[in-house]
Amino acid sequence: MTKASTSTPQNVKIRPAGEKRAREQRLQKIGVSIALVIGSLFAGFPVFWMLSSSFKANSEIFQFPPRIITENFSLDAYTTILGDPVKVRFFVNSYVVSLSVTALTLIVAIFAAYGFSRYEFRGKRALSMIIVTVQAVPPITLLIPFFGLMVTLKLYNTYQGLILTYMVFTLPYAIIMLTGYFNTLPKELDEAVKVDGAGALTALWRILVPIAIPGIVSVGIYTFMIAWNEYLFALTLTRTDDMRTVPIGIQLLMGQHSYEWNEMMAMSILGCIPVLILFLFFQRYFIGGLTAGSVKS
Structure with a gap:
């Protein structure tokens, strides 16, 4: 075969x-x-x-058929906003409040996260639960209590009132994220510094903080975005135009009989620029910090 x-x-x-x-x-x-x-x-x-x-005239925005790119390019909306001291004050207020909230939140969160990460103390678990609970509470449910509190403390329509209110909502997230980030750093770093005779503060600011820059930057950007874009409490806790922020300023462009749509769009673009700049310059830190802070070693 x-x-x-x-x-x-x-x-x-x-x-x-x-x-x-x-x-x-x-x-x-x-x-x-x-x-x-x-x-x-x-x-x-x-x-x-x-x-x-x-870049369009107000009457051209709802023209049909719509034009994606206008033939009558104009910067009138930007010059009107930047030439109006009241509207410029909206941006100044937003910068003052957002930068202050970011700086204070990071300082407090760094100390708190270091304590939660490196020390064992009575009530640690209870404090952690309180922080998580505050983070989970819907902000709108606290609107009326905060309004009454700020009026009682005579902080209504002030920078201090807005800053303290925003920190109530930014601190829990910052503490949780930075605690997770510090947990990824070996405790041997602290011990090595203490062997040389330095204290806990030296170990924190000279060793851990420089190493934790990605996590700190990511938390700082997130905090700035929360404070910059917040609308509800800024509307409730301020009364005069010299204390309004950018989101409220955009809403004030809605008149009784007409809307200044081109100015609203221009102010929205100007309001996006700070956040875009922060993200473009610190993108690698932002992504790296969120990733490292979300993993516990």
Whole structure:
């Protein structure tokens, strides 16, 4: 009997498994890239439309058919806002409040996170639960109590009132994130400094804080964004235009009989710039800090 031929015909090609796998990976990458492009366009088009509308006349914004790019390019909306001392004051107030909240939140959160991460003390678990609980409370439920408290303390319509109120909502997140970040740093670093005769504060500020810069930056950016974009408490706890912030200033452009849409879009663009600058310059710290702070070693 003759043995069955097991040779492969010359006109039949067999693709190696590695080539097939590489082809599937390429197709997967192409699919992911297409999905990301579509998602970016979907998320970015409103921002582009806002930018385009800020260069239009107020009557042109609702023109039909709409024009994505105006033929009558104008900076009138920006010059009107930047030339009005009242509107400029909105930005000054937002910078003062947001930067103060960010700085104070980081200072308090660094000390608190260091204590939670490095020390065991009575009531530690209870304090941790309180911090998490405060973070979980919907801010709107505290609106009326905070209003009454600020009036009683004579902090209504002041920077101090807004700063202290915002810190109630920014501190829990900052403490939780920085505690998680400090937990990833070995305690041997502290012990090595203490062996040399230095104290706990020296170990914190000269060793741990420089190493924890990514986590601190990410928490700082998040805190700044919360304070910069907050609307409800800024509306409730301020009364005069010289204390209003940018989100309230945008709302005030809605008149009784007409809306200044181009000025609203221009102020929104100007309000986006600080956050965009922070994210562009500190993007690598922001992503790295969030990732490291979310993992407990």
